[in-house]
Amino acid sequence: MIPNEAKDEEPISYQALLDKNRDLTEENHSLQEELQRLKARLEEAKGLSHVGEALRESEEKYRVFFENSIDAIILALLDGTIYAANPSACKIFGMTEEEIIKAGRNGLVDAQDPGLELHLEERARTGKFKGEINFRRKDGTIFPGEVSTGIFKDKNGFFKAYAIIRDITKRKTAEDALRKSEERYRTLFTNMTEGFILAEIIYNKDGKPYDYRYLEVNPAFERNTGIKREQILGSTMLEVFPNVNTKQVEKSLELVFTGKSAHFEVFSQLLHKHFDIHVFGLEERKIAIIFMDITERKQMEEKTRQRSEEIETIMEVVPAAILIGHDPQCYNITGNRMANELCEAQTGENISANATPIRRYFHNGHELAANELPMQKAAFKDIDVRDEEIDVLLPDGEWITAIGSASPLHDENGKVRGSVAAFMVITERKKAEARLKETLDNLEELVKQRTAELNKAYNSLKESERGLAEAQKMAHIGSWDWNLLTGKIYWSDEMYRIFGLKPQEFEISFDEILNYIHPGDRDYLIDAYKRALKGGKSGNLIEFRIISANGEEKVIHGLTEVTFNEENKPVRIRGTDQDITERKKAEEALRASEERYRSLYENSLDGILLTKPDGTVLSANPTACNLFGMTEDEVIKAGREGLVVKDERLKAALEERELKGQAKAELKYIRKDGSIFIAEISSGLFTDIDGSIKASIIVRDITERKQAEEALRESEERFRTVIENSRDGINMLDLKTGSYVLMSPAQVEMTGFTAEEINNISAEEVYERVHPQDRDLSISQQKLVAAGIDTPSTVEYRWKVKSGEYHWFSDSRKLVHDAQGNPVALVVVTPFLITNSTTRPRCSGEPCRAGRHQS
Missing domain, CATH: 3.30.450.20 (PAS domain)
Structure with a gap:
């Protein structure tokens, strides 16, 4: 045994122990003469040598997986205390291994994650758990992790846990982006006011497009046409609309076939509606059609045309000069035929008094300025002017008398934008007044009637103009x-x-x-x-x-x-x-959304299947086709029956999806060649635009991960078997923490102390248990270890075991180095034949090497 002094070195890997045992085996070959005297012991050591070789192979596989795994691997006690973490774990959490060990489970897992407690309960109940948990990095950021954890028993019979963690931030981000893109696309597709048709072009025997088949339509199609989606899908356009202008259809399809878009307006005899139609090509043999019901617009245009024709007719046939001022100052005035004749002007010519001041106007002997005329007064003062008599001096010196009325015209905000007036030349009437005095009353009534007619014509004109302006404003x-x-x-x-x-x-x-x-x-x-x-x-x-x-x-x-x-x-x-700016923006937004959705679907690293709940496959992306080794048509034809192995996991996954709307599971899938692979799937139900329930399935091949997990389990099992059955004492000291991370049952038996008990003994007490006569040797050995130098030979010393007796120990020691060559652990092997004696081992003149073997 050695004192547990070093506290700042890196933790040891199990491979280091195997390396040390391999070195011990090589040294044993040079001790053949001595081993002859220990033949019985050598026979037993040979048996362990075979076990050690198997252990080395197993440990090599474990080490490679542990150190090179892309996923984080953490080993811990059941209370959450961490004692080892691989490089990927350090990278994912942004910590060193020491920081991870210090943080423990509570420092790595997001305490706000409500699923943590349930996951721990499931692992305690079943011995394992797989799922997703939120973790916390060193910088405090939270990330989603896919975790696989389980419980195992170490060589000392203590229950411990492993956790394999995969950072699924990118996958979650991609899934969220895909969901949002699909949601935006579906929202636009479902709620757009314009009808949308996805169709497949049909060609004649000469290879020319002449018809198309309906593949998909949006709800606006049904609203605009009154035709239900289920009635039209699968049918051709000529079947639905047999009386359509086929030449127009062929011309449009040919234009789209050349890569251009087509735009035209048609009237449907079947639907009795006008449509504004845009046709543009998509992928090969497919087109998209966006159309809008413009029947009301056409009707409004026709009403506007008719109203305009009516106004023009009234203007021409009414027996009065009608003038229209087109601005609030009445600088621009045009008139009907009688007004142009009165002013000797051409059609459309400006006859404003401001523009042609060649006539003079009088009222009761007072000469009127331009702003005192009826039209100008109506516009300037925003008032109605009625039945004003004006005497006009023409350029040739002739006098005429006219009677007129005028009213202002207003814009949509109620502001004056011009005026309208109606004049009648009453010169002859005035001349006859003296002769027809007895008929004055009747004549005045007639004038009133005529004035009323003019007012009616004016009001009709005003209403028509207002209606036209409103229609134009609404339709832009x-x-x-x-x-x-x-x-x-x-x-x-x-x-x-x-x-x-x-x-x-x-x-x-x-x-x-x-x-x-x-x-x-x-x-x-x-x-x-x-x-x-x-x-x-x-x-x-x-x-x-x-x-x-x-x-x-x-x-x-x-x-x-x-x-x-x-x-x-x-x-x-x-x-x-x-x-049409907004319409153009909507068309571009629709195209961009569809392109993003298609790009995600086509380029996903996972297989994606779109299916019906009964297992019918509707489509498969390229990755899915590669996974199954099939074309998309073959995947669709195979369906669930031909792709998935029927077992209890499939049944459970389907039941969960039906209950919750989504499910995750690991299922067995069948490739085209009959081979089976294990896949991690995530499936969810959604409702398409026609109300049908569909399902999406994301498939990830995890065969290699499963094989690696099985190899790790077998390696651990073999390693535990060898260590627990070795008769030599084996212990390993972590030079950084000063703690024993490994102690075989034979070592416990030799010293009477467990690893936990030794770790609780201070370095001074461990040193004091060395026999006083052997302490100088122990100090020299410690200095070699501190300097990173392997001891050149076996070390013999006496050490007080737990019973209080001094037993002889003959240790073979080997330093374990990290990738940079720094010592991180010390492996000590004590032959089982040495320590069970209070007398010095019998060795001839040099340190005893008896009982050394590879473990």
Whole structure:
């Protein structure tokens, strides 16, 4: 025995003991002559030599696994006291082995984890546990760990525990990211207002696409079409809509086939609805279709067109001059046919008194300024002006008298944006008043009736304009009209809002419009207008980007129509622009979500199966195919029946999943070649968009881990058997802690002390138990150990055993070094034939080496 002095060295591995025993065996070969005199003992030592060799092989496997395991391995007492940790454990926890030992179980496990107590109870009840627990690193961060722990009995009959820990932070992060991506994708897919179709292209015998088959549709499809999902899946488009324009379908599919997307509007005779449709290609033979029910928009457009036609008709046929002021100052005024005739102006020409001050206006002999005219008064004062008579002096010197009414026009905020007026020339009436005085009452009534009609026409016009403006605002659609003869451009209020401007803030020009067009689309837009002006077909659709006044980039969908005169020259361009930015963002978000989900699915390191609860496989990712050695079609065909070994674990896992909605287990799976492998699975149930219950299964091959666990168990078993049955005393001292980490039953029998009792004895007391005459030798041996030098030979000394007697000990000692060559432990082997005597061993002149063997 030696004193337990050293306190700061590294803990020993079992391999060091085997190395020492191997060295002892080599030295024994040089002692053949002496061993002849101990033949009986040698025969017994030979038997142990075979056992020692088996132990060395077992311990080598254990050491390699313990030191090189990717997972953390911790050995501890049942109370949580840790006495060993492998390098991976130090790396995972960010601690040295000493810090891990000092921390103990309570310092490594997250005390807030509610599952810890249940896990310890399960291990105490069954002897083992596997599951997930949260751990704490040195820096205080918490990480999830997959742990496998069990209880074993050491050579002294003490129950101890091992724990194998795997940091599953990345896996948890990946699982959470996958769940969130799938949730975002499903949320978008389920809640998007636009209908979505996933379809498979069908080709004719010439290889040209002409139809497609429905593979999946979202809830918005049912809402927009009234057709149930189960009624349409598996059917082709021509089967569902036999009266569709097949040429349009073929043209769209051919366009998608070339890598481009298609966009068009159709009217379904079957559904009596208008749809705005976008078609774009996905993977080979598949397309995605996003469509929107635009029936209400079409109806609104038609009503707007009809209302506009009605207003224009009223304006042209009403027997009065009707004028409209397009701004609060009435600087821009246009009129109907009678107003243009009265002012001798062309259609669309500005007839404002401010713009053409060539007429003079009087009332009761007082000459009126421009702001005193009925239209201007209505706009400036926000009042209704009724039945004002005005005498007008024309440029040719002729006088006429007109009677008119005017009212202000308001924007959506109630602010005046212009005015409208109706005038009737009453010159002849005034001249006849003297002659028709007796009919004055009837004439006044007639004027009132006419005025009422004009008011009605005005109110109808006002209501129509308000309805049109509201419709444009709701649909983010603005309208515009460009008179190529005058250069004047009219924008609706919504056009101003789309460009980030205040409605009717200023009169727009083409050059100003170009300033808002995205630089990358400016040439494209100019070319589109040029083509239209050269006689391009009516109804040109274009899509371009703008940078609004507030700096926001928007995507605009435009429709233009050119009007040509009888000489086929363009005289007018009008159209609509729709802000489709949000729709574009939604399309991009959907694409990105689908791409992220597909990337996770395709590139997962674990096998992933999507199944029905009955075991029918719907899809398998590449990793799953590799695990089973099958193609995806073969995996789907095999199903649960052909992939999983039916046993109690499978039954329990299915019952748990049905009860809790999810389950984790270790199951046996079958490859294509018939070989069996053990897999760790995690399965959960979810509800797809049509309400069907589906299951996801994540499969990880843990065959190698299982084999390693079994090898470790066998190695431990063989090691314990050899140590516990050795007749030589064997002990191992940890030079860092000064504690005995190993003491064979034979050593206990020799000294009378257990390892725990020796560890509780002070270094001074251990030294004092050395016979006084042998203490100098003991001190010299300790100095050699402290210097990291192996003793050159067997050491003989007397030591007081527990009974109080001095017994002779003849120890063979060997230092164990770490990877850097530093001594970390001392292994001492005492032959069993030496210590059971109070007399000196019989050796011829040199230290006794009898009884040395490999253990």
